[in-house]
Amino acid sequence: MANRLPWWVGGILMSGLLLLTFSIYGADRPIGASTYVPYAASLIFNLDPEHYSYIKKIQEAGSWEGVMLLGVLFGGFITSVFITKSFRFSLIPTGWKTYKNNSILSRLLWSFFAGFIMIIGARLAGGCTSGHFMSGMSQLAVSAMIFGGVVMLTLVITGKLFYNTKGKK
Amino acid sequence: MADIIFVVDEVNTTITDRVFKMVETVINTEHGSVALVFLIGVIFGGIIQYTRVDKFEKIAGFSMLKDTIIPKMLFLTVGLTSIGLYFMIDAGQAHYHVKPIILQGLIIGGILFGISMAILGKCPGTGPVSIAEGRIDVLVGAIGGLLGGLVFTLYYDDFFKPLMGESLGKTILTDFFKGNEDMTAIIFGIVVILIAIAIPKIELFDEADLSQLSDDKRPDKKEN
Numbered sequence: 001m002a003n004r005l006p007w008w009v010g011g012i013l014m015s016g017l018l019l020l021t022f023s024i025y026g027a028d029r030p031i032g033a034s035t036y037v038p039y040a041a042s043l044i045f046n047l048d049p050e051h052y053s054y055i056k057k058i059q060e061a062g063s064w065e066g067v068m069l070l071g072v073l074f075g076g077f078i079t080s081v082f083i084t085k086s087f088r089f090s091l092i093p094t095g096w097k098t099y100k101n102n103s104i105l106s107r108l109l110w111s112f113f114a115g116f117i118m119i120i121g122a123r124l125a126g127g128c129t130s131g132h133f134m135s136g137m138s139q140l141a142v143s144a145m146i147f148g149g150v151v152m153l154t155l156v157i158t159g160k161l162f163y164n165t166k167g168k169k
Numbered sequence: 170m171a172d173i174i175f176v177v178d179e180v181n182t183t184i185t186d187r188v189f190k191m192v193e194t195v196i197n198t199e200h201g202s203v204a205l206v207f208l209i210g211v212i213f214g215g216i217i218q219y220t221r222v223d224k225f226e227k228i229a230g231f232s233m234l235k236d237t238i239i240p241k242m243l244f245l246t247v248g249l250t251s252i253g254l255y256f257m258i259d260a261g262q263a264h265y266h267v268k269p270i271i272l273q274g275l276i277i278g279g280i281l282f283g284i285s286m287a288i289l290g291k292c293p294g295t296g297p298v299s300i301a302e303g304r305i306d307v308l309v310g311a312i313g314g315l316l317g318g319l320v321f322t323l324y325y326d327d328f329f330k331p332l333m334g335e336s337l338g339k340t341i342l343t344d345f346f347k348g349n350e351d352m353t354a355i356i357f358g359i360v361v362i363l364i365a366i367a368i369p370k371i372e373l374f375d376e377a378d379l380s381q382l383s384d385d386k387r388p389d390k391k392e393n
Contacts, residue, residue: 003219007238010220011245011365017212018250022263027201027209030266033294038318043187045319054325063194067203069297071210076301078211079218086221086378089303093225093290094375099233111306114289115296115313116320121281122293123321124274124333128282129292133243136268138250140342140357143270147279152240154283159232162287 003084018138029064030135033072034122036065099163214298221378223298229290230373237371248362255354267339274333 005013020026039062041047042055049056080087092107100106122128125147127136133151136144195203217223222239230236257263286292289310291299296314299307321329342357343350372388379387 005216005220007220007222007242007370008245010216010222011242012249013212013216014242014246015249015253017209017216018246019253019257019263021201021209022254022266023257024262024264027206028264029200031209031213033292033297037293037314038322039191041315041318041322043184043191044315046182046184046187047319047322052322052325054322060194060198060200063191064198064200064206066188066191067195067206068210068213071207071212072214072217072294072297073210073301074207075211075214076218076223076298077214079215080298080302084218084221084302086218087302088377089305090377091305093229093304093306094377095226095229095290095373099229107306108309110288111310112313114285115310116285116317117281118285118289118293118310119314119317120321120329121278121283121285123278123318124329125278125282126268126271126274128294129243129286130294132268134246134250135266137247137361138254139265139267140251140255140354141267142340142342143268143275145342146270146272146275147282150276150279151283151286154280155232155287156234158284158287159229159234163229163233165233165235 014134018134022135027064030131030139031068032061032065032127032131032135033069034065034119034128034131035061036069037119038123039063039066040069098168099165213294214301217295217298218302223291223295223302224375225290225299226373226375227290228292228295229287232287232290233373235371236373237368241365241368241370244361244365244368248358248360248365251361252355252358255351255358259351265339265341267341269336269339271333271336277332 018031021029021031035058038054039058042049042052042062047055049059055062077087091104092102096107125132127144127147132144132147137148192203195206200206201209220238220242221227222242227236227238231239254263258265289296289307291307291310293314296307296311300311343353346353374388
């Protein structure tokens, strides 16, 4: 936590990266981060694109995001080891212990469940925080504004109902 | 829907072959070299890690309204990018890649996404960054996600595609303000940047990170 960038520096850098990615000198496409998941599933379970229309449809985007994902893992790892020094193995976040419970099993089961519906949700909507919220809204896309509004509202309602925040700062 | 079977490729390919094919696809498409796409990922992961917005305390913290770094950074990013991108597209330096308004898909998907983002405390972009810094619970979430992706693929034609509904087109905000497109884009960008600045800064800290710091460096013990 000592070594971290303020939110406004992060926003400026992320904006620069988005513009680079969008530009014809960069990748001439938006940044997305959820299409790689079904694509990765197709690699792991050996699903032939000729037999699965969805894999055929996402082949190009999924490959692009797959290579980007490898970069994200590498960049996240290097930064956590050398800059933020936050690399450590952990099974349960501190905030979960404060606002939910101390059970590792509960955390892992909820994580699994949330991961499962997260990808179904992202693929139904056609994007996630990166593809819709950041890339979509930056193009003034109405689809992204609808998604962003629904997500923000549901996120805050779920946070209030799911966690026990009463009497805790 | 009952008899879904795994149709496996005739040729026995290994996972390595398939990963090579993924890289090959990127080489054969015109969206930047493999090195550039990888580099975009490295910078993306680096920014997320360095700003610490992948933390449970930031994302789930926002869902409890105990941390506002996520919306502040997101809105600032969108505001700045929207103005820059609008004029880049105008000058032919970039193109629109607008996603269609598929109303049911956006609403049902948005609800599922919002619920899971609050519970997991990650999203598909920040999750890998947390896995890369050793968070096993997020790795378990990613396994759930892979199965979600598998189920979506297997039942796409029969169930998910009809559920999403029809596309209502790829409308963007400036379509409603014909004749004043430039002004609309600039005003949108400025308003979103102002929202980012106006959201009060509240932070939820993780004791596990704070404990590694000396008292004078702890952000929670500093007077604002």
